[in-house]
Amino acid sequence: ADDNADMRAYLTRLLSTNYNVVTAGNGREALESILTTAPDIILTDVMMPQMDGFELVQHLKANPQTRNIPVILLSARAGEEATVEGLATGADDYLTKPFSAKELLSRINSNLKIAESQNNSVRQVYNLFMSAPVAIAVLAGEDLRFEMANEKYLELAGKTSVIGKTVEEAFPELEGKGIRELLAGVYRDSIPFYGNEFEFDLVRGNKTEHLYVNFTYSPLKDTEDVTTGVMVIAMDVTDMVLARREMEQAVAERTRELTIANIELKQSEERYHRMVDEVEDYAIILLDKNGIVQNWNKGAEKIKGYKDDEIIGKSFETFYLEEDLRKGVPRQLIEEARLHGKASREGWRVKKGGATFWGSILMTALHDEAGDVIGFSKVTRDLTDRKIAEDKLLEYSNSLEEQNRELEQFAYAASHDMKEPLRKILFFGSSLQDRITGTVDAKSE
Template identity: 45%
Template sequence: MEKISADTAELFEILPAAVFACDIKGKITYFNQKAADFWEKPHEISSDIYYQSLNIYHPDGTILNIDLYPMQMAIRERTAVKDAEILIERPDGVCLYVESHCTPILNPLGELTGIITMLIDKSDKMSQVQHNISNQKSQDNLVKHLELKVIQDNLDLQKSEDRYHKMVEEVEDYAILMLDTDGNVQNWNLGAQKIKGYTEEEILGKNFSLFYLDEDRERNLPQSLIRQAELEGKATHEGWRLKKNGEKFWGFIVLTALHDDENNVIGFSKVTRDLTEKKLLEDQLREHAKNIEFRNKQLEEYAHIASHDLQEPLRKIRIFSEMLASKITDKEALTDIHKIESAAERMTVLIKDVLAYSEIAQGQHMYSWTDLNHVLNNVKEDCELAILEKNIKIEQSILPEIYAVPIQMHQLFSNLITNALKFSKPLGIISILGTIIPKSQANDFFDFSDDTSTDYLELKFRDNGLGFDPKYSDHVFKLFQRLDTTKTGTGIGLALCKKIIENHGGKITVKSKAGEGTEFLIYLPLKLQDGTEI
């Protein structure tokens, strides 16, 4: 059985792709290290069959018929199959998105004798198909047999190596070229022409420093990479490169020294990949992150200034309310004045909380013991006019004191009660009920997906108002979703409620029926931030 030469094997070892060949029985006759990594299990030459442990799919995750395998098509059509994108599942369950290049091998008589295959890993596309794979793949779809005809024992060595080189030359995703010891270009594949813009005739004999920016040439970067590869065997670099038309692209290069039988450096292989899109996306993400950080700082500054500025008019409201109260003897009027003072005091507290929130980087520092009865009473007082206007009855149970962010609890109760008032009928009833659910029973009330490690507070906000069709239950917590456009509101109140509950490690859901009312069901863990149970 003939083997590829040492030079060809060395070339395949530096390629960033899996390359392998088989005999007519499907037994492996050659594979590079990338192929060994791809299979992720040891293989023995002339013993193991490469495909026994692999499963092959369409890019959308559906099973690939054996007649459509790239290697089968190459054998059937007696022609090369390039750029065939498939999914291959390894024995460890990992799916790889690869581009397959299959080249038929012909003997001196022109008879088809086998296939040489190159697999280029393009798993950066996996995010586009991962969801389809998980939904569509099943054990019944696993490919058990892959029929291949491969290299016969009397394969002509020269013709084989010609086809090896031809396959490398036709790869378009990588610029693969050979350099002499001075860095002058000796050969040029289609990928190099596609990425860099030069034809083979235009570039052969010219120094590879032609691809570098002026400032890189001035600091001798190309020569430094040559020296590094000569001393260390390999050099890598990532940076801006030049095309023939002067356009820049972001390239990642691997420069590898090639040696003769006496270990003397006889040249270099250079593999370049165009990562411009990746580079631009990373730069854009960094810029967005900077903008977000800048805007967050502006918002913090604004909250700080606004909080201080708003306290002054509130201070005057409280002062003048006290002065007015001292001049009035009418009990009903005094009651109204005291309500004004109470509302102004609560507003002052809220503003101070907002100020503190803007000055503390981590929200957990805002947690404190919060009496939910006190929160509820404050919200009821804020909503007193609306409650009286519709003559709504408020039913409530005794609520516990929990470790939470007080301002967020106030906002949660306010949004839910305001929402209930908005859709309640005159003489309606709004209930706020709290129950402690032991951790052993928590999953019986709500699916937490795993065993819970703490008790939960179950809060029910229930009304007998207009309600809505249950099919819209998933929409009510989305930003700017308003099921009834005749009612006032911004469409963000319930979205904020969901965010507050999630901030506290809890969950919220809703049940409703048109004409019969709505119930919001909330679960809050009764656990401190350090993990200690309340």
């Protein structure tokens, strides 16, 4: 673009060998042509009627469709200040008139290569953007119009296209939900906003759906660190939220059931412990796997004489006679219970103070879920009275046996000593009978 016809003709002759050249006499005419057919590079004079080169550059860089086209300013103003001013408008290069054809061609070639490299990068980013597994959209300008939206975003939005529309135009159902205000705040303050499980109703297709969405609004800035738009990254987490809430409800219900069960179990345990504690005829003791006393009930105190603070933490070997300890009876009892699940014994045991009692012991192994022995229950009953009665009965039985043996001996002796007199008595008795009956001869008579 140049208002000087000779310059336009010169540039056309110089460049037409390698490029298709389109000329314009002022900035406005150039802008209209560029918006109709986007060129690969733009050469423009600075001083032109209707719209100068600076204003043209500003329009081009503000438009997302033309902002990436390289622009070279051609100006008669020389010096560092003029160059800086030209580049500050957004131009990619600045060339002072007069210039050589070689220098101009070199500048054009360099800017085209840079633009091509940038375009390749932009295409890669665009392809990555469009194929991203999450919903992404870009809203540009203060009015926040959709500039890009990938397939995932359109799928989430339930739309076929949103490009060129504002948020209000694309999503009228979200009016009053604060979305526009959030986006405007990010654009204005250049501070990202993170939304977690944002809940709203969205029209998708022909029906309204209740959704939960996680999203991020991030400011987009140009090379001058000026915010030019907002990038939206969103993820539909409706299924996850509903599944979690269903799980939370199930967990809450299960927790309630377990709480009730625990209360009932606690009450049952309390009743059990109360029952065990109140039992006085049996010593019910819990031992760890090494035989150390862990609890103590009233029956144990009554039978063995110890209070709980005197015996808990000590070995159950305390209740055995020295002779049994030398024989290893307590260890044998534990090993038998460990191997076979239970073991039973009867024998004399030691009370507090050294007194003894006859105890009947049943030891049962306790296991964890893995089947490993974690301790033992030991139930002891004082059968001293029964033992004394049995011993007396045995003593009486032995006495009777001794008396029976003496009687048998007497009977044997008496039987032997009485045989001869009895024979004589029998003989005389028989003789008398024969005489009476007349069967005795004279000699016998």
